[in-house]
Amino acid sequence: MVWAISHHDALQQLLNDPRVGKNAQLWTTFREGRLPEGWPLLNFVTVPGMTTADGDDHRRLRGLVSQAFTPRRIAELQPRIEALTARLLDGVALLEGEFDLREHFAYPLPMQVIGELLGLALAEQDELHELSDTLVSSSATPAAAVAAQRGLFGLLGSVVAAKRAEPGDDLTTDLIAAREESDRLSEEELVGTLLLMLVAGHETTLNLITNAVRALLAHPDQLRQVLDGTYSWSAVVEETLRYDSPVGQFPLRYASEDIAVGNVLIRRGEALLASYGAAGRDSGHFPDADRFDLGRKPAKHLSLGHGPHFCLGAGLARLEAETALRELFTRFPDLTLADGPAPEPIGSFISNSVRTLRVRTS
Numbered sequence: 001m002v003w004a005i006s007h008h009d010a011l012q013q014l015l016n017d018p019r020v021g022k023n024a025q026l027w028t029t030f031r032e033g034r035l036p037e038g039w040p041l042l043n044f045v046t047v048p049g050m051t052t053a054d055g056d057d058h059r060r061l062r063g064l065v066s067q068a069f070t071p072r073r074i075a076e077l078q079p080r081i082e083a084l085t086a087r088l089l090d091g092v093a094l095l096e097g098e099f100d101l102r103e104h105f106a107y108p109l110p111m112q113v114i115g116e117l118l119g120l121a122l123a124e125q126d127e128l129h130e131l132s133d134t135l136v137s138s139s140a141t142p143a144a145a146v147a148a149q150r151g152l153f154g155l156l157g158s159v160v161a162a163k164r165a166e167p168g169d170d171l172t173t174d175l176i177a178a179r180e181e182s183d184r185l186s187e188e189e190l191v192g193t194l195l196l197m198l199v200a201g202h203e204t205t206l207n208l209i210t211n212a213v214r215a216l217l218a219h220p221d222q223l224r225q226v227l228d229g230t231y232s233w234s235a236v237v238e239e240t241l242r243y244d245s246p247v248g249q250f251p252l253r254y255a256s257e258d259i260a261v262g263n264v265l266i267r268r269g270e271a272l273l274a275s276y277g278a279a280g281r282d283s284g285h286f287p288d289a290d291r292f293d294l295g296r297k298p299a300k301h302l303s304l305g306h307g308p309h310f311c312l313g314a315g316l317a318r319l320e321a322e323t324a325l326r327e328l329f330t331r332f333p334d335l336t337l338a339d340g341p342a343p344e345p346i347g348s349f350i351s352n353s354v355r356t357l358r359v360r361t362s
């Protein structure tokens with residue numbers, strides 16, 4: 001049994017409830033071996049790392065990377081993010097009028113930022129992205145999902161081997177040192193943590209930038225008010241997070257005891273799905289929830305999580321998205337959606353965005 005938690009207040013309560021854990025051993029279906037072979041979400045449930053750990057284990061695993069995401073370290077990344085953004089916009093300017101903003105701008109920016117943080121070569125990034133797309137896709141066959149998972153572990157395993165041979169100034173090298181000097185994480189946790197940082201570090205921000213541009217171009221009156229300074233880029237980012245959450249749902253959590261939520265009883269051993277996309281549109285919490293409204297106060301949402309698993313990269317995601325949007329619309333204030341059919345959803349159980357976003361610069 002899996003409960004999708006789609007109401008904002010119930011989700012907020014459960015994300016912070018100590019009776020709700022992330023270790024799959026709490027889930028009766030998993031413990032009894034009743035999940036089918038090749039189940040596409042298996043990796044999310046079993047990957048060794050902070051997203052599947054509770055208590056001390058969670059603190060240990062999160063602590064190993066959290067130093068790289070302090071407000072000071074994030075602020076230090078700003079000039080690099082601005083330089084990467086400018087370079088990508090130079091490339092876009094050469095595309096002569098119409099292009100896919102998702103492919104040429106929203107994807108490479110967060111991928112290159114997290115790639116540099118992890119010390120990945122540019123050549124490795126596209127392959128990792130393709131595999132990670134399959135991992136979050138819901139249309140992948142079980143065989144393709146398993147192959148993508150193996151491919152990702154294989155590639156990240158070779159990244160670790162290369163960094164062992166030749167250490168760099170990056171998070172992967174720091175994690176290897178934490179493993180070797182003080183045995184603070186296992187080899188599986190090391191690769192699992194890299195996988196998490198890679199997928200969480202780019203699939204999400206890619207969706208946020210895409211969804212924000214799409215919402216702004218569909219609401220030109222509000223875009224004008226951003227450009228004239230009435231609303232901030234930060235308001236655009238927060239309202240997009242609520243209105244079109246980059247993470248539609250995140251699997252899974254488990255009840256370690258019976259838990260009453262309103263009139264519903266979640267039983268011990270049952271699973272919970274955090275339905276962030278639905279919670280952002282909960283009209284019981286957000287008046288006129290289906291309206292994109294930059295003047296909304298307060299626009300507090302749960303789309304970056306809540307409680308002990310609150311997004312570790314929230315500051316980085318916000319900085320990347322604000323920089324990307326500000327620079328994009330400063331360079332191309334007349335950007336419009338290209339003519340043609342409405343873009344298709346990406347078809348993922350987890351990720352929420354569109355496959356392509358064709359725009360025109362003139």
Ligand code: HEM
Pocket residue numbers: 050051052062114196197200201202204205208245246247250274276302303304305306308309310311312313314316317
């Ligand atoms: C728009 C961008 C982003 C969104 C919407 C987002 C959303 C989320 C959400 C909803 C969670 C909680 C998942 C759950 O347990 O239910 C989460 C956790 C996490 N995020 Fe993000 N994220 C974003 C960007 C990033 C970036 C850029 C990074 C890293 C560079 C990152 C790293 C993580 C990590 C490591 C966790 C797990 C934290 C833990 O389990 O303690 N995220 N994120």
